[in-house]
Amino acid sequence: MIPVHLFGRPAVLPKVDLPVVEDAAQSIGACKLYGIMSCLSFFPSKNLGAFGDGGAVLCDDAEVADKVVLLRAHGSRPKYVHHVVGGNFRLDALQAAILRVKLPQLPRWTAGRRANAERYRRLFAGSPGIPPELRLPQDVPGHIYNQFVIRAPRRDGLRQHLSKQGIGTEVYYPLALHLQPCFAGLGFREGAFPHAEAATRQALALPIFAELTEEQQTHVVTQIAAYYR
Numbered sequence: 001m002i003p004v005h006l007f008g009r010p011a012v013l014p015k016v017d018l019p020v021v022e023d024a025a026q027s028i029g030a031c032k033l034y035g036i037m038s039c040l041s042f043f044p045s046k047n048l049g050a051f052g053d054g055g056a057v058l059c060d061d062a063e064v065a066d067k068v069v070l071l072r073a074h075g076s077r078p079k080y081v082h083h084v085v086g087g088n089f090r091l092d093a094l095q096a097a098i099l100r101v102k103l104p105q106l107p108r109w110t111a112g113r114r115a116n117a118e119r120y121r122r123l124f125a126g127s128p129g130i131p132p133e134l135r136l137p138q139d140v141p142g143h144i145y146n147q148f149v150i151r152a153p154r155r156d157g158l159r160q161h162l163s164k165q166g167i168g169t170e171v172y173y174p175l176a177l178h179l180q181p182c183f184a185g186l187g188f189r190e191g192a193f194p195h196a197e198a199a200t201r202q203a204l205a206l207p208i209f210a211e212l213t214e215e216q217q218t219h220v221v222t223q224i225a226a227y228y229r
């Protein structure tokens with residue numbers, strides 16, 4: 001089972017009798033290891049972003065760690081003796097050097113993101129003109145706010161309006177998994193997963209990075225209220 005700790009929010013995981021590999025690509029530091037391993041991404045949009053691609057696997061089992069290390073470089077040990085068919089999953093040395101400099105800043109950036117999420121909540125609560133259907137992300141313990149995703153009525157119009165005001169937003173994600181062309185062979189049609197489909201129509205990620213100022217956040221919320229008025 002591959003649960004996804006999406007947007008930085010730790011998923012609530014039931015006890016299951018299955019091997020669990022956690023997708024913590026967006027949730028570095030949000031939760032303790034639950035399954036066999038937890039996978040991180042250092043893609044530039046992540047809380048700890050490299051200047052290119054990178055990732056890491058967290059685990060607390062020496063045997064699993066050994067297997068991951070083996071798979072990382074074509075299954076070879078020693079060099080040119082191949083025990084399994086692996087791949088090239090090496091973390092590039094240049095990216096590693098960048099991540100080593102950035103890593104000590106991560107707690108500060110996480111605190112900044114959390115503080116910005118709090119500030120959005122206050123600004124939204126004190127802002128007349130926000131429709132009641134507009135929902136803010138639930139504030140669950142451990143959330144690291146890789147994204148601050150609201151559920152917004154008339155989302156596409158809102159996004160256009162914000163873009164004209166110089167406010168960048170993103171849609172995570174515009175097309176649900178079961179409607180992706182690569183999964184067409186599974187035979188699911190529109191309507192099969194109504195909750196996922198509603199999310200694709202309503203979700204909108206607002207700026208949340210640590211350096212965001214109060215003035216900028218006020219501008220975002222003011223412009224959202226202006227759109228609905």
Ligand SMILES: Cc1ncc(COP(=O)(O)O)c(C=O)c1O
Pocket residue numbers: 004006023025026040041042043053054055
């Ligand atoms: C939830 C989630 N899982 C997996 C990935 C894949 O990570 P990467 O692009 O580093 O392979 C990403 C990021 O792109 C992600 O956001």
